[in-house]
Amino acid sequence: MLGPESSNFVMYDEELKKINQVSDKLLREANAKVIFLVDKNGQLISSVGETEHLDTTSLASLTAGNIAATGGLAKLIGEKEFSILFHEGEKDNIHISIVGGRVILVVIFDQRSSLGLVRLRVKKASEELGAIFDELAAKAAQEDQGGGPSPFAEITDDDIDNLFS
Amino acid sequence: MSFINYASREINCKIVYYGPGLCGKTTNLQFVYQKTSPDAKGKMISLATETERTLFFDFLPLALGEIRGFKTRFHLYTVPGQVFYDASRKLILKGVDGVVFVADSQEERLDANVESMENLKANLEEQGYKLENLPFVIQYNKRDLPNVTSVEELRSLLNPNGVPEFEACATTGEGVFETLKAVAKLILMELKKGGAGG
Numbered sequence: 112m113l114g115p116e117s118s119n120f121v122m123y124d125e126e127l128k129k130i131n132q133v134s135d136k137l138l139r140e141a142n143a144k145v146i147f148l149v150d151k152n153g154q155l156i157s158s159v160g161e162t163e164h165l166d167t168t169s170l171a172s173l174t175a176g177n178i179a180a181t182g183g184l185a186k187l188i189g190e191k192e193f194s195i196l197f198h199e200g201e202k203d204n205i206h207i208s209i210v211g212g213r214v215i216l217v218v219i220f221d222q223r224s225s226l227g228l229v230r231l232r233v234k235k236a237s238e239e240l241g242a243i244f245d246e247l248a249a250k251a252a253q254e255d256q257g258g259g260p261s262p263f264a265e266i267t268d269d270d271i272d273n274l275f276s
Numbered sequence: 277m278s279f280i281n282y283a284s285r286e287i288n289c290k291i292v293y294y295g296p297g298l299c300g301k302t303t304n305l306q307f308v309y310q311k312t313s314p315d316a317k318g319k320m321i322s323l324a325t326e327t328e329r330t331l332f333f334d335f336l337p338l339a340l341g342e343i344r345g346f347k348t349r350f351h352l353y354t355v356p357g358q359v360f361y362d363a364s365r366k367l368i369l370k371g372v373d374g375v376v377f378v379a380d381s382q383e384e385r386l387d388a389n390v391e392s393m394e395n396l397k398a399n400l401e402e403q404g405y406k407l408e409n410l411p412f413v414i415q416y417n418k419r420d421l422p423n424v425t426s427v428e429e430l431r432s433l434l435n436p437n438g439v440p441e442f443e444a445c446a447t448t449g450e451g452v453f454e455t456l457k458a459v460a461k462l463i464l465m466e467l468k469k470g471g472a473g474g
Contacts (some may be wrong), residue, residue: 119277119280120278121279121280121282122280122283122284123282124282126283127284150371152279152370152371153290153335154279154290154351156281166318166319168318169321173335176332176333176367179367179370180332182367183364261468262346263287263344263346263464263467265344265468266464266465270343270344271343271465273341274340275340275460
């Protein structure tokens with residue numbers, strides 16, 4: 112099968128650990144409250160920081176919608192994309208940026224930090240994250256070529272029916 | 277494009293409800309939301325106008341249980357049905373794994389159904405998808421109303437390829453879960469066929 116629907120987005124333990132390390136470091140160095148990564152389709156990839164009271168699933172979906180809408184605006188005025196979005200609130204602010212063209216990095220911060228600091232730290236972390244996502248893409252492509260059997264190859268009708276029982 | 281997370285052992289899939297304005301896409305999601313146990317669903321988000329017309333999308337995350345040791349999560353989206361929101365519809369179709377077309381069975385909406393179906397095909401093709409290759413089901417909604425087109429006629433206009441189709445009344449919930457189940461099943465079968473990476 113050809114076309115964009117043929118490539119699933121895959122995440123492995125090893126890469127997730129690396130991603131969380133970079134996110135943790137960014138959280139500390141930027142004095143941020145929460146950091147999360149979302150794929151452009153709205154699926155949450157990882158989150159670190161004070162996430163207990165946050166609806167991260169909804170945040171992920173709306174962030175992706177936001178990036179998609181802003182990307183649409185960019186195209187209408189002849190830009191490729193707007194790679195950084197910033198929303199300023201009374202207490203908390205959200206800094207959103209695109210990493211490696213395919214993943215969205217979201218930083219939530221308050222008055223303990225500043226936009227300048229966040230921008231600076233995000234820039235460095237983006238490079239590291241971009242490299243990890245490159246590795247991940249290469250690994251997924253390799254597994255796809257010659258990897259072992261997929262865990263989903265054995266799915267039966269009963270398995271699926273059980274989901275709805 | 278499903279998101280397969282080996283680290284947290286989760287599969288995430290995106291289902292989009294498409295169809296003409298006021299056909300009942302949001303109502304489908306609302307019924308699913310009402311009838312799902314709290315631990316299996318997240319918050320339903322509706323980005324709507326003051327008159328409760330969908331402005332950008334509705335979003336409902338559902339966790340359906342495990343399959344082969346992987347938690348399956350489905351993210352349900354609706355598009356805004358009104359013709360002039362086409363730019364938004366295109367955005368929401370990005371990364372879609374399965375599509376539900378909700379048709380409005382009322383006679384006076386026949387043209388709107390056909391137009392919306394053509395719009396779906398065009399918007400998918402613009403992103404490199406082909407409707408024939410995607411998990412796709414059709415729901416003939418509002419069967420409870422008096423002035424409905426026959427299913428045969430709707431089928432001949434909207435479902436020439438014979439994809440799974442369901443009669444429904446989304447306000448009472450009839451046919452809603454049957455539709456969702458059918459598209460989820462097709463998505464998982466696709467996953468089985470394609471394996472982990474394609």
